[in-house]
Amino acid sequence: MNNPNNSVLATLVVLLLWRVKEIAEACSCSPMHPQQAFCNADIVIRAKVVGRKEVNSGNDVYGDPIKRIRYDIKQIKMFKGPNEAVEHIFTAPTSAMCGVSLDTDSSKEYLITGKKESDGVHVTLCDFVEPWSDLTHTQTLSLNQRYQSGCVCRIVRCPSLPCSIGAPEECLWTDGVLESSYHGKQAKYFTCIPRSDASCNWYRGSHAPKKEFLDIEDP
Known part of the structure; x- marks a missing residue:
């Protein structure tokens, strides 16, 4: 005669394995500007x-x-x-x-x-x-040229404070810690683009910046 406890245990094992499979298959993505x-x-x-x-x-x-x-x-x-x-x-x-x-x-x-x-x-x-x-107006206009001009730069996500960049061609993305959202101001209105000295900085605006621009400068 079958032990009912064995049947219950087998069912629990199947459910546990199914849950492990679900977790293993779950999609996981790093936030991206x-x-x-x-x-x-x-x-x-x-x-x-x-x-x-x-x-x-x-x-x-x-x-x-x-x-x-x-x-x-x-x-x-x-x-x-x-x-x-x-x-x-x-x-x-x-x-x-x-x-x-x-x-x-x-x-x-x-x-x-x-x-x-x-x-x-x-x-x-x-x-x-x-x-x-x-999309914001800045995002739609940046698709035409601005984002492409910044592909030589590297955007570094700040996971927790304090954080900092490690190279001049990097821009620090702080939306996640300062606004608790990766759809914050930097994602909506800023682009990381190179300056004439090969360093990169955030630039806010939809038009081409001046040859030398200040950080987060509006045009």
Whole structure:
């Protein structure tokens, strides 16, 4: 006769293993300033999502199909990338696997950054994907040239105070500790760009700075 305690124990072990698997598979991303996201991306576009479909993307090591979500998009403008328009982007099917969920209402526009792979453009929760209407005026203008000009610089996140930079080409990103949000003033209104002496500093503004500018100077 089976011991009911063994059945309960087996069930608990299965649930525990499932929970461990969920934790192991959970998506984890380091906070990233929009300028960093731009510089790290292969593709940066403004687009509308017009369709969604689950597709197979090959097989894993066990022979099981790898599921992906394919979003069909209508590209409005390309800020960074190849000459040809992007028509589809791919992402994982769940947020636990870093999949991005986008609204297929074609009236909604997004800023999408992603990586170019052999089978197309892939986007994850670790990329910068935001509704276009949520961007500040400075962010939208910085996409045209400002972020690109600062790709030679390095933005260093401040995890806790005190903190400091370790090289002249670095800018210290303090939104997380000073505003308890990584969508603070530096993310919304500032760009880390080089000066004539090759050092980098924060610059606030959407127009080109003077040849020599003061830190966080408005134009």
